[in-house]
Amino acid sequence: MKLNNSISSNRGIFRCAMLVCALMLVGYGSSISSLSYAAEIKKWVDENGKTHYGEQAPAAVAVDRVDVTVNVVEAAAVDSVVLYSTSWCGYCKQARRYLAANGIAYREYDIERNLVAKRQHQLAGGRGVPLLVRGDQTISGFSQSNYDRFFAQ
Numbered sequence: 001m002k003l004n005n006s007i008s009s010n011r012g013i014f015r016c017a018m019l020v021c022a023l024m025l026v027g028y029g030s031s032i033s034s035l036s037y038a039a040e041i042k043k044w045v046d047e048n049g050k051t052h053y054g055e056q057a058p059a060a061v062a063v064d065r066v067d068v069t070v071n072v073v074e075a076a077a078v079d080s081v082v083l084y085s086t087s088w089c090g091y092c093k094q095a096r097r098y099l100a101a102n103g104i105a106y107r108e109y110d111i112e113r114n115l116v117a118k119r120q121h122q123l124a125g126g127r128g129v130p131l132l133v134r135g136d137q138t139i140s141g142f143s144q145s146n147y148d149r150f151f152a153q
Contacts, residue, residue: 041066056113081106084121084131087113091142095130098147106132 043064044057057063083099083106085092099106109117111129124133132139132150139150 055110080134082120082133083108084111084117084124084126084133085129086110089129092130094144095132095142095147098142098144102151104151 041053041055042057043051043053043066044061045051046058046061053066081099081104083092083095085095085108087110096108098104109120111118111121111126121129121131124131124138126138126140128140130140130142132147134150137150137153139146
């Protein structure tokens with residue numbers, strides 16, 4: 001089912017890019033079983049007592065570091081939902097609210113703060129934000145009806 005022009009299938013391009021990245025990592029002396037990405041994740045508690053995790057915490061809060069290692073090969077194989085966004089984007093905020101309200105687990109990457117995410121966003125065909133990626137499908141922008149159809153598949 002074709003939703004509209006903002007939703008496209010980039011299976012070949014995205015998988016090829018993932019394969020190239022994996023091969024590049026292997027070429028640098030890593031074995032497939034040990035491909036991993038170590039992220040510096042911070043944990044903090046806001047003024048309401050809610051715990052948050054992320055790459056950047058607000059400047060005025062106490063921060064704990066959380067050790068996280070992700071197996072890149074396994075993570076790429078999972079049909080997870082990824083949201084590429086920016087902090088100032090109103091449609092990105094609407095997309096976050098939609099995902100939260102519908103109980104959809106997702107990973108979010110700010111393409112202005114994370115250069116790897118910016119490159120992945122471009123490889124997935126992203127030209128703007130938000131860009132939602134699930135498996136080999138992408139959806140650009142935010143429209144509740146388009147997101148409803150996207151997740152109904």
